Amino acid sequence: MKFRIYITILALSIIGFQHLMGQGSKISGFISSEEGPARFVNISNLNSSFSTMTDTAGYYKLSNIPEGTYDLQITGVGFETLTKKVVVAKDASSILNFLLTKGNNTLNDVVVTGTLKAVRRTDSPVNVEVYTPSFFKKNPTPNIYEALQNVNGVRPQLNCNVCNTGDIHINGLEGPYTMVLLDGMPIVSALSTVYGLSGIPNALVERIEVVKGPASSLYGSEAVGGLINIITKDPNKAPMLSTDIFFTTSKEYNADVSFKVNAADKASILTGINYFNFQNIIDKNHDNFTDMTLQNRISLFQKWDIKRKNNRQFSLAGRYMYEDRWGGDLRYDSSFRGGDSIYGESIYTNRWELLGNYELPFTEKMMLSFSYNEHEQDSRYGKTSYIASQKIGFTQLTWDKNAGNHDLLFGIALRYTYYDDNTPTTQNADMLKNKNAPHITWLPGIFAQDEIALSKKHKILLGIRYDYNSYHGNILTPRFAYKWTIDPENMIRLNAGTGYRVVNLFTEDHAALTGAREVIVANELNPERSYNINLNYIRKFFIKDGTYLAFDLSTFYTYFNNRIVADLEQDPNKIIYDNLQGYALSKGINLNMDISFPFGLQIIAGGTWMENTLNQNGVRTQQLLTEKFTGTWAVSYTYPKSNISIDYTGNVYSPMRLPLLSSTDPRSPSSPWWSIQNIQLTYTGLKKVEFYFGIKNLLNWTPNKGNPFIIARAHDPFDKKVKYDANGQILATSENPYALSFDPTYIYGPNQGIRGFFGVRFRIIK
Incomplete structure (x- = not known):
């Protein structure tokens, strides 16, 4: 109805x-x-x-x-x-x-992510996908995390049914394999990948650049599966005032406001404020747990562009975010926080960041980049407390040099990571000392890159990076890229390289924190290594009637050594971490298509077929929570002789293997085909103002359909009625016929059903 x-x-x-x-x-x-x-x-x-x-x-x-x-x-x-x-x-x-x-x-509207150099996208030997705010406006969302759901091959993955934290998958690889950058700085990582992504407001975004495949030769650890670079607006070119306010019929409220101030001829200052509030308790699957977490979040951002002689660059930016979120039993309030009577997962997050770029006053082009952030978190998962502090400092000096047909880049970098929490991972070996032993990691590195123009049509890129990790020692990551411009409408790119990842599983894997399972680290975890190759082909068509078609086809193949796997299936009460005694593979095909017709219709669509497998002792298994096919689309049409446009966006996912607790678990072992679809109308007939409204999740799809329950034993979250045998295994009883324990990890899609939304944008250019 x-x-x-x-x-x-x-x-x-x-x-x-x-x-x-x-x-x-x-x-x-x-x-x-x-x-x-x-x-x-x-x-x-x-x-x-x-x-x-x-x-x-x-x-x-x-x-x-x-x-x-x-x-x-x-x-x-x-x-x-x-x-x-x-x-x-x-x-x-x-x-x-x-x-x-x-x-x-x-x-400056050029890509920088693929090579750390500002180049036009068509000139880059590394394929970089670019997404602007106009793309994300087709399906408005309150943060970057949700906005990425319509990017082909990129999927926001929810990791907990209760607190709704998540990460970003690229081509099926889990969130820790995706590096998220802010203006090229690696400040959105580790602990903040799990809890901080939702705090990046859309208001400050100029564009988002996506590279699929390893980029460790430029960016180091974590850039194994790919990277997402969120590039903020240039204060010089930003509007004087911009606002975007919307709400949904589910009582979500979001406000983005940004404004610019010119400080005489010395600087331009851009300030952005985002506020999101959702306090509506909803339980449509009737398990007496909230379907979505309640959230109260504010994010403040400011960026300075300081004018210097000879147009040399100097910019500073800072951001502060505070978030209070909770989910759980419908009766929960803050008085039950950390107790064992009414279950709730409550997370307080405080985070601030500072980053900048300073071009040195030399005739040679040398850029000093720096960033620092602190992330403080106070969480309760039922009666389990998780209190963590993370500090990351980063600085990098690059020298950009042209010599004939060689476009050279040299750089040195230093990354400092401090991590402390109240779990055994930072516990002092000497129990008599009543204090922690925080993890402090130093990661100095040096890299070089040579982009060689062999001819007008042929270009190659050679790169290498050396890092020294204070825990794991020497790490070398080479890289190779080749671009063949057949003609302006045909282009081929070949990229190959290696990647590595040093793991801190307590900051990356939310399942390790919920308190529902005991964490077991079977052996000392070694760094992962990956070897990747991908081939990209771009073809453009220009038809005389004004129709434009573009196809972007890529194939990818990644081989992993020492893959670290979280075993959720061996024991329902444990998460067992270990390096894979074998190898892992990630391979597939990615196709993007862009069609524009002169009568106002545009279609942006894509599909990715992929296979992510773990191969151990001659047995091959599909990776948990990874689909084999995903598709996205955005169909836009502007009505002739009017100021009304309509956008129909959506995605579709094939079945994925899900984490069951045991062979007697009655939930489906795999997800069905599922799809989230949205429609929006926008009116732009008024000067400086536009109105938009529509429907999200048109099919009213939620993951509980077809399952007896989603959260195992939501009625007994502290396992007070669970019985065990002499070996610690759960017994089947009349009260617990399936021999299960409380567990919220069975999740693969959002619990939020159909809802309407309405919003207004106001903008003053000058």
Whole structure:
């Protein structure tokens, strides 16, 4: 019934907006260069404040323009600025196409993640996927973690049914194999990967760059499966004021506000504030536990761009985040925190970060980068206490040098990690000393990279990195890349390299913290090593009627030694960690497709087939919580002669193997095919303001469908009624017929069903 009501509201709204709102004059068209569509090019008017940007296919649209004469200015990375005088008649619709020529302007909308150098994406020998805020606006979310659900091959994975913490999977590999960067700085890692990702607000994001495959030769440990670089806005080019506020019918409230201040001619200062609140207790699966955690979160961000002689770079940024979240028994409140009468999982997070870039005042291009963060966490998982503190300091000096056809990069880096908690992992060996022995890790490194232009069409990249880990010693990671530009519409990239990961499982694996299982480390854990190769092919088509098609096809293969595996199946009361006595494989095919039609329809779709297996003693098993196929799509259409657009987004996942407690566990051993789909309407007919509303999870899918329960023994979370035999194994009783213990790890998708949402964006450019 709810679904029909929402659809009726959407249909009536389309008709109402088209009839009630004024049309105004419009200009649209296609902007290109000799290499194809000019993506993310700015179109602005010198005489007033209206502006827009081309999409991924080079199309743009300006709406609601008053009658008059205007000077349109088109600016883009690597292009000469183009200015055209345009006469706009009353209530007219004009199609204006522009051809840009190559130039040397200094706009910074370029990729940096693949090579640590600012280059145009088409020139990078490493394939970098770029996602801008316009992509994520097709399905608005309160944080980056949720926004990534519509990126092909990237999946936000929930790890706990109670507190809803999670991590990011790339091509099926678990979260610890994904490095998350903020402006190129490795400050979102380890403890904060589990608890801090949800605190990154969308308001501060300029773009997100994704590299799939190992990047340890540039970024070191954790960049094994891939990396996500969240690049924040440049204060010089940010709007004077930008707000985005929305709420859902589930009573989620989110507000993003950013504003810019110019401090005379000395600096530009960008400030961002994000606030998210969800306090609505929902239990639609009737297990007397909250379906979603209740959250109260605030994040403050400020970035300074300080002007210097010769346009040398100097930027500083800082962020503070506080979050209070809890989930559990519907009767829970803070008075039960840490007790054994009413079960709840309560997490307080305090986190602050500082990062900066300073270009040294030399004729050579040398950049000093630095970051520091502290993450403090106070958690209770039932009666289990987990109190942790993490500090990470990082500094890096790079020298960017051109010598003939060699584009060289040299760098030295130092990373300091301090970690302390109240678990046995930091316990002092001398029990008589009543204090901890925090883990302190020093990781100095040196790296070199040579990008060689063999010819106009052929380019290779050679890279190598040496790190010394104060616990594990010497680590060497080489890298190779080759790019063949067949023509402007055909490109092939081949990348190969190695990766490594040093593990602190208590900061990476939430299952080790819930208190539902005993943690067993079978042997001393050695660093993981990986060997990767991937092949990428990009093909573009430009059809005479203005239709644009692009296909991005990649194959990947990664071989792991010393893979660290958490065994959840051997004993329902334990998590047993050990290096795999064998090898692990991750392989697959990834296809992205982008189609834009001149009549306003755009389709962005992708699919990934993958196989992630553990091979031990001649037995091959599929990795837990890893699908074999995933697909994503975003279909967008702008109605002709109106200011209304519609976005239909979604994803689909194939079955994945799930962690059962025993052979008698009645829950399904694998998930079904499942899909989250959303629809949104946006109205942009008012100057500086746009309204959007729609429906999330159209199919009303939740993981409890088809299962007798999701959380094992939610009615007895402290296992007070569980009986054991002489060997410590759980006995089947009339009260516990399946011989289970409390466990919240059986989760693979969000518990939140269908809901509506409404939002408004307001923006002042100058």
